[in-house]
Amino acid sequence: MHRTRRTSLPYLWNIGLAALSCAVSHLLRRPIVWGLPTSVMIEPTNRCNLRCPLCPTGAGTLTRPVGDMSLTDFQKILDAIGPQLRRIYLWNQGEPLLNSALPEMVYFAHQRGICTVTSTNGQLLAREDNARQLVQSQLDALIVSVDGLTPETYEVYRVGGKLQAVVSGMQILRHQREILGAKRPKIILQWLPMKHNEAELAQLEAKALEWGADSVEVKTAQIYEPEQAERFLPRELRLSRYRHQRGRWELRRKRDSCRRLWFSCQIDWDGTVVPCCFDKDETLVMGNIYQRPFSEIWRGKEYQTFRRLLLNRGRVLDLCCNCTEGLETLYVSRHRLPALPARKRGTSLATL
Ligand SMILES: C[S@@+](CC[C@H](N)C(=O)[O-])C[C@H]1O[C@@H](n2cnc3c(N)ncnc32)[C@H](O)[C@@H]1O
Numbered sequence: 001m002h003r004t005r006r007t008s009l010p011y012l013w014n015i016g017l018a019a020l021s022c023a024v025s026h027l028l029r030r031p032i033v034w035g036l037p038t039s040v041m042i043e044p045t046n047r048c049n050l051r052c053p054l055c056p057t058g059a060g061t062l063t064r065p066v067g068d069m070s071l072t073d074f075q076k077i078l079d080a081i082g083p084q085l086r087r088i089y090l091w092n093q094g095e096p097l098l099n100s101a102l103p104e105m106v107y108f109a110h111q112r113g114i115c116t117v118t119s120t121n122g123q124l125l126a127r128e129d130n131a132r133q134l135v136q137s138q139l140d141a142l143i144v145s146v147d148g149l150t151p152e153t154y155e156v157y158r159v160g161g162k163l164q165a166v167v168s169g170m171q172i173l174r175h176q177r178e179i180l181g182a183k184r185p186k187i188i189l190q191w192l193p194m195k196h197n198e199a200e201l202a203q204l205e206a207k208a209l210e211w212g213a214d215s216v217e218v219k220t221a222q223i224y225e226p227e228q229a230e231r232f233l234p235r236e237l238r239l240s241r242y243r244h245q246r247g248r249w250e251l252r253r254k255r256d257s258c259r260r261l262w263f264s265c266q267i268d269w270d271g272t273v274v275p276c277c278f279d280k281d282e283t284l285v286m287g288n289i290y291q292r293p294f295s296e297i298w299r300g301k302e303y304q305t306f307r308r309l310l311l312n313r314g315r316v317l318d319l320c321c322n323c324t325e326g327l328e329t330l331y332v333s334r335h336r337l338p339a340l341p342a343r344k345r346g347t348s349l350a351t352l
């Protein structure tokens with residue numbers, strides 16, 4: 001059995017360096033970077049099979065090229081980032097399950113002791129081979145986006161998707177886990193509360209349990225334009241990351257500083273490095289990981305200029321003004337569901 005990086009010396013040493021340099025930078029208001037990322041977001045693809053209206057991919061507003069990352073390029077990325085890496089979030093824009101190399105990427109990372117999480121709209125999960133490969137890949141957790149308990153409410157946001165496909169997908173994944181005697185991936189049902197579905201929230205847990213999820217996450221929704229608030233933001237303030245103040249929508253933030261620039265970054269399907277997943281259309285390119293050593297990019301002029309800007313002038317760029325770093329309510333609630341005997345949860349498979 002391999003040792004996980006959680007306890008490995010490179011990981012512990014690096015997290016100490018990253019934390020210390022982040023603290024010193026904030027104190028001196030000067031970017032000092034001794035550590036490397038402890039986690040990264042990697043985009044397997046920015047193609048998608050749905051058209052969610054508040055998502056730049058779904059709304060068709062992304063201007064950057066569309067494509068998939070290959071397994072070889074993924075392997076190059078892990079080599080380039082280094083042995084301190086502990087966690088990979090395998091998504092950004094697009095639907096990760098559309099990239100058939102995803103299970104092999106996960107398995108490659110797993111063999112290096114790196115924990116992996118991905119997020120899916122679940123439309124392709126109901127294909128048994130997809131579900132089986134995900135279990136065999138040793139993926140740690142799968143976030144399944146479901147924002148409606150009936151086909152009608154589900155399809156308001158997940159345009160082009162079918163609720164029945166996601167529900168069957170979760171049940172098939174659970175079944176595959178049981179057949180293969182695996183405990184993972186943990187199935188996290190993620191719900192975005194919006195105006196059209198907030199009344200269903202009271203039944204969410206019971207449904208998630210019935211559908212085979214291990215836990216539920218209620219995550220507040222992001223909007224891009226004030227006009228979207230009226231249509232999508234929930235009426236209940238506690239379910240929103242925004243408040244309406246002085247005639248405009250503002251994020252409810254408790255901390256203004258950004259620590260992400262010392263601990264993580266976003267790598268898009270073509271190797272482009274951007275500071276975080278809020279730079280959805282690559283407005284702040286830090287470099288390309290296939291063209292320059294990652295440590296050079298991480299400490300390079302572009303990154304340091306951006307860190308200096310944030311340390312001294314705060315959130316002046318659009319992407320920083322609408323990001324979740326330091327929010328009061330990114331997750332309204334996150335909790336595990338009670339464990340049920342495996343067979344009870346699997347029974348509804350026969351009726352699919
Ligand atoms: C862009 S999606 C890509 C992954 C996958 N296609 C999915 O939908 O789960 C990344 C994450 O953003 C979430 N998401 C989509 N629209 C959102 C919004 N308006 N506000 C906050 N999160 C959103 C999705 O549910 C998902 O967890």
Ligand code: SF4
Binds near residue numbers: 059
């Ligand atoms: S399924 Fe995910 S990536 Fe696709 S449009 Fe919806 S939120 Fe965006």
